[in-house]
Amino acid sequence: MTERKFVKPLKPKVDVNRVNTRILPVEFEYFEPRTVKEVVELLSKYGSEARILAGGTDLIVRMKQRFIEPKYIVNIKKVKELNFIEDRGDHLAIGAATKLREIEKSGIVRKRFVALYEAVRSMAGVQIRNMATIGGNLCNASPAADTAPPLLVFEAKLKIVGPDGEKLVPISEFFLGPGKTVLKHDEVLAEIWIPYQPEGTGSAFIKIARVAMDLAKVNVAVALRTEEGVVKSVKIALGAVAPTPIRAYKTEEFLTGKELSEATLEKAAEIVKTEVKPITDIRSTAEYRREVSGVIVKDALLKAYERISGR
Amino acid sequence: MGKIIRFRLNGRPVSIYVENNELLLNVLREKLGVMSPKYGCGIGECGACTVLLDGEPVLSCLTLAVEVDGKDVVTAEGLAKDSELDVVQRAFIEEGAIQCGYCIPGFILVAKKLLEENPEPDEDFIREYIRGNLCRCTGYVNIVRAIKRAAEELKFHVGKNKQV
Ligand SMILES: Cc1cc2nc3c(=O)[nH]c(=O)nc-3n(C[C@H](O)[C@H](O)[C@H](O)COP(=O)(O)OP(=O)(O)OC[C@H]3O[C@@H](n4cnc5c(N)ncnc54)[C@H](O)[C@@H]3O)c2cc1C
Numbered sequence: 001m002t003e004r005k006f007v008k009p010l011k012p013k014v015d016v017n018r019v020n021t022r023i024l025p026v027e028f029e030y031f032e033p034r035t036v037k038e039v040v041e042l043l044s045k046y047g048s049e050a051r052i053l054a055g056g057t058d059l060i061v062r063m064k065q066r067f068i069e070p071k072y073i074v075n076i077k078k079v080k081e082l083n084f085i086e087d088r089g090d091h092l093a094i095g096a097a098t099k100l101r102e103i104e105k106s107g108i109v110r111k112r113f114v115a116l117y118e119a120v121r122s123m124a125g126v127q128i129r130n131m132a133t134i135g136g137n138l139c140n141a142s143p144a145a146d147t148a149p150p151l152l153v154f155e156a157k158l159k160i161v162g163p164d165g166e167k168l169v170p171i172s173e174f175f176l177g178p179g180k181t182v183l184k185h186d187e188v189l190a191e192i193w194i195p196y197q198p199e200g201t202g203s204a205f206i207k208i209a210r211v212a213m214d215l216a217k218v219n220v221a222v223a224l225r226t227e228e229g230v231v232k233s234v235k236i237a238l239g240a241v242a243p244t245p246i247r248a249y250k251t252e253e254f255l256t257g258k259e260l261s262e263a264t265l266e267k268a269a270e271i272v273k274t275e276v277k278p279i280t281d282i283r284s285t286a287e288y289r290r291e292v293s294g295v296i297v298k299d300a301l302l303k304a305y306e307r308i309s310g311r
Numbered sequence: 312m313g314k315i316i317r318f319r320l321n322g323r324p325v326s327i328y329v330e331n332n333e334l335l336l337n338v339l340r341e342k343l344g345v346m347s348p349k350y351g352c353g354i355g356e357c358g359a360c361t362v363l364l365d366g367e368p369v370l371s372c373l374t375l376a377v378e379v380d381g382k383d384v385v386t387a388e389g390l391a392k393d394s395e396l397d398v399v400q401r402a403f404i405e406e407g408a409i410q411c412g413y414c415i416p417g418f419i420l421v422a423k424k425l426l427e428e429n430p431e432p433d434e435d436f437i438r439e440y441i442r443g444n445l446c447r448c449t450g451y452v453n454i455v456r457a458i459k460r461a462a463e464e465l466k467f468h469v470g471k472n473k474q475v
Pocket residue numbers: 006051052053054055056057058059060061076096097122123124125128131132133134135136137138139140144145146147183187188189190213214215216354355356
């Protein structure tokens with residue numbers, strides 16, 4: 001089976017600057033399934049001509065711009081199984097169709113997963129956050145997706161449901177490239193499982209963008225655990241600096257077991273710069289992205305450190 | 312390809328046939344004559360098309376009309392009660408927060424929700440909350456002031472009611 005491509009990296013059928021964004025110039029059949037089973041059945045039946053519609057804040061825009069022209073739209077907003085936030089003891093489970101606004105309002109997210117809270121708060125305006133879902137953000141697979149770095153550092157697992165049943169995929173294996181994930185045409189992202197972090201973990205998210213409403217030029221999340229100033233465990237993830245959101249494993253390895261001194265942080269920032277593979281695009285240049293990656297990783301580490309309780 | 316949808320629009324039941332690919336914004340403006348939601352960008356950036364959907368501000372330019380079946384839609388037209396303007400509407404007028412007016416229905420609906428969530432917002436809270444709405448005329452200063460004024464008037468009213 002082929003990988004699912006959400007965003008054709010090809011040219012749109014018409015000049016994007018000339019499209020009429022007043023209307024949706026695509027005709028389609030429309031479905032409102034109530035269960036995940038029905039969603040999978042519809043996807044299996046219509047294959048690559050079908051698209052899931054969650055918040056629509058990526059999909060409808062792309063359809064207006066005629067990047068994609070699906071013939072069948074499967075709206076998952078009314079699927080209750082996909083819309084919840086639940087404490088399951090060792091992890092927090094979030095339904096893929098849960099709106100960003102619900103996530104930022106969740107007390108558990110705010111307290112236990114600060115980096116995710118900060119990432120969601122940094123996204124768009126209140127109207128978009130009332131529409132956009134966490135699953136849509138991940139499945140759209142933008143290298144700049146803001147929920148990806150925090151979920152990477154918390155080592156979230158994604159529950160994917162298809163015709164042959166369900167499976168759990170670590171988020172580090174989910175993204176394949178811009179607009180590309182491991183999801184097959186007939187699979188749906190159902191749940192995001194975020195493990196509770198050990199006592200004494202601090203986390204932070206930092207995003208550099210042109211204006212408040214824009215996608216990130218660079219974003220970073222950090223989860224840090226120290227004992228008496230020595231790094232016991234550290235996870236660092238960055239977005240918009242490679243074809244997918246990435247973990248900075250070398251930097252993590254370097255920091256583990258070290259004291260968080262100014263010199264150590266400086267060295268870590270240097271290593272980060274060798275791990276990122278940024279490009280130049282309309283939002284920023286490769287050089288800028290590389291420089292800033294080092295700086296914000298350092299800032300995020302300090303911010304996370306300050307947040308470690310009982311430090 | 313489409314269907315008949317039934318929803319509440321500014322408190323009144325509406326039933327209308329819409330195509331699957333019709334957007335809520337266009338149905339409101341072109342089929343129902345509700346003109347306060349505006350087309351600004353069509354891609355989610357400006358907030359001029361904001362409506363309240365089941366009480367939450369959303370963008371009608373990115374919402375399929377078929378999706379509002381069974382829901383509650385409020386636009387700026389639905390705020391005045393018995394031809395008396397809403398507190399927020401009055402505050403915008405009194406603070407001179409309106410120039411061309413194109414963006415204002417969107418701001419007013421977002422401000423309604425803002426004040427519901429936080430009756431005593433400070434400047435930072437307001438600026439943060441309205442960042443999904445663009446205004447090409449005012450420079451936002453008077454808009455922020457209007458929202459603060461509305462908050463104070465609401466507080467005053469609540470206080471008055473308590474005494475009675
Ligand atoms: C003005 C504006 C500002 C934005 N700002 C930001 C920002 O700051 N940061 C950021 O990261 N993003 C931003 N975005 C992008 C977008 O809002 C987010 O990516 C959002 O989370 C997408 O979610 P959605 O529910 O709207 O997805 P949709 O548009 O409904 O779906 C996106 C894609 O994912 C697929 N999909 C959705 N759910 C599932 C599922 N459960 N299983 C399988 N496939 C699925 C859809 O088929 C589609 O291809 C912005 C967008 C706009 C218009």
